[in-house]
Amino acid sequence: MKLGVWWSMEDVLKRICISRKTFTEKILSNQQFQKELESFVHFPKSRGEKYYFLASKTTEFLETRFKEIMKTM
Secondary structure: OOOEEEEOHHHHHHOEEEEEEEEEEEEHOOOOHHHHHHEEEEEEOOOOOEEEEEHHHHHHHHHOOHHHHHHHH
16 A cells, blocks of 8 residues: 555545444544554544544554454444
8 A cells, every 4th residue: 555645534434335424433532542542643622623644544444354343343
């Protein structure tokens, strides 16, 4: 994967085929993943601000944590 590419929430959701609500509740808001995610996800600080994901690290996270993520579903 090319380095320095950012994804929007929509970009991530297209790749993992789950709803925004499920992704937000089960992954982004999950304390088990929070610290790790903070290193490559920009979390909105105010209403109207967007999430941004560093594509290479997001892909790596989803690949390596697949079994753990599926346990939360």
